[in-house]
Amino acid sequence: MTNTAPSVDLTQLNSFGVVATADGLLEFNRMDQVTDVIKLTQQQPYLILGGGSNLLLLGHLPCQVIHVTLSGWRYHDETNEHINITINAGENWHNMVMQTLNDGYSGLENLSLIPGTVGAAPVQNIGAYGVELKEYLQSVEAIDLKQGKLVSLDNRSCNFDYRNSYFKQNIGRFLITSVTLKLNKRFKPRLEYRPLNELAETATSSNSDSQSATSTLTALQVADKVIAVRQQKLPDPDALGNAGSFFKNPIIDKAHFLRLKSQFPAIVAYPVDDQQMKVAAGWLIDQLGFKGVTHNGAAVHTEQALVLVNQNNASGQAILELSKQIQQKVEKVFGIRLEREVRLVSEQCVTEYNFSNDNFANISHSPDSLNL
Ligand SMILES: Cc1cc2nc3c(=O)[nH]c(=O)nc-3n(C[C@H](O)[C@H](O)[C@H](O)COP(=O)(O)OP(=O)(O)OC[C@H]3O[C@@H](n4cnc5c(N)ncnc54)[C@H](O)[C@@H]3O)c2cc1C
Known part of the structure; x- marks a missing residue:
């Protein structure tokens, strides 16, 4: 079950297509492996991997990769208005969107073509064109690796926010095994966002x-x-390695926004509430002339400033360095610290089980802790 080769190649398992390896890999494709998974995570550092489309891997990862490939789904709890579907974590997200639409159920259409697995979707509360996963999510089944047991979290317990969740805040603690969504039987179009x-x-x-x-x-x-x-x-990761938006759209207070607006009248932003504005990170990066800029094989996409690409055999390190150049310049000019949407996984950043205090230690993900 565990690949015992000295190192496992992860190049095909990350959408940036950067060369990366790990100590070993476990294909988690049956629920009767739960005990083995718990044991493994109690003994060794590990990384939970779905489709690898939201990760930047840096070189060799001294850990076991748990590749979640649990498949299958079922409909249940049908009413006149709704139907629930429970989908196992390893299913491809987009395939499941199309499956539900072809079965006549709506809700997920705005979230079409987002790469990755169903199990990873709650981790960053995937969203697109004015819709977020949290609007349809009923519950999540997961292995709580801290307590060593299967748990169910309802929507509220998932603590969803913009590209954030309880799972992201406690990265490595929960291995999601299935997701239950509540779909509509009557179509209510969500067309507020351009170009829909x-x-x-x-x-x-x-x-x-x-x-x-x-x-x-x-x-x-x-x-x-x-x-x-x-x-x-968006560039197709199969043709040009990338992980979609590299940074989150930053949320700033209104006073800061008004100062920027007087200096940069064309700034693109949307109100979050009375006090805060969400600024288009792509606009900030584009203003600084980063489109098409390259660094050791890494590049800023020529059409989408928010997307970093593996243009020519870039290493994860090169992509990280380019992202840091962007962060530094954006902070200097606009006074905004861009936060990565993509999860950085380096030697220090895999989740480790700390035997001494029976607790999980998430080693710092802050860019300052990395030696560039
Ligand atoms: C071209 C492109 C476009 C994109 N567009 C969007 C978009 O519009 N909106 C959006 O929100 N995202 C977008 N993304 C980002 C990405 O597709 C999503 O974040 C997706 O949910 C990641 O799924 P994955 O299976 O590839 O996760 P991975 O990259 O494998 O993992 C992402 C994180 O989730 C964790 N994880 C994975 N599986 C599990 C599991 N079963 N249990 C617990 N933790 C798990 C991993 O440890 C990691 O921390 C885009 C990416 C690309 C390449």
Whole structure:
């Protein structure tokens, strides 16, 4: 079950396609392996891996990789309005979105084509085009590796926030085994975000009654639009290694925003509440002329400033260095510290089990703790 080769190649298991290795790898594909998984995590450092599309791996990781490939799903608890689906963690997220839409259930259409597994989706509360996973998530089943038992967390316990969750705040503690989502039987389009609002406009212009216009729209049509836009906008990791948005969109207070607005009138931002604004990180990076900038094989994508790419056999270290250049310049010019959305996994950053106090130690992920 555990690969006993001295080192396991992870190059094909991360969407940046950077060369990385680990001490060993366990394919976790059956629930009767739970005891083995718990034992392993009590004895050795480990990394929980799904599709590897939100990770930046740095060289050799002295740990066991637990590759979650649990498959299968089932519908249950159907009412007139809703149906629940429980999906095992190793299923591909996008395939499951299409499965539910083809089965006639809506809700996930705006989240089409996000790479990765279902089990990783709650970790950063995946979101796109005005919709976040938390709006449809009922519960998460996981192994609590700290307590060594299976647990169920309801939506509230997951503590979801923008690209954040209880799982991210306690990284390495929970291994998610399945996710239960509540889907709609009646389609309610979510078209507030550009360019999806074009769908409402197109439908309205060809039908004078706007109510019935959007009602002719199907969830599959929205998914098709999302897929087309994403394919046009974002580089395909199979063709050009990347992990999507490298940084989160920073949230700043209104006074700070107004100061920036007077200096940079074109700044792109959206209100979070009365006090705070969410600034488009891509706009900040683009303003500083980073599009197309390269560093030892790493590059800022020429179309999407928020996406760093492995252009020419870059190492994880090169991508990290480029990201630090961006962070430093953005902080200097705009007074904003960009936070990584992508999880950095280095020798020091794998989760280690600390035998002495029966507790988990998450070694610092702060960039300052890394020697560049
Ligand atoms: C081209 C591209 C576009 C993207 N667009 C978006 C987008 O629009 N919105 C968005 O939110 N994200 C986006 N992402 C980021 C990424 O797809 C998501 O974060 C996705 O959920 C990661 O899934 P994964 O299986 O690849 O996770 P991995 O990269 O393998 O892991 C990510 C984190 O989750 C943990 N993890 C993985 N599986 C489990 C599990 N079963 N239990 C517990 N922890 C686990 C890992 O330890 C790690 O900390 C994009 C990425 C790419 C490459």
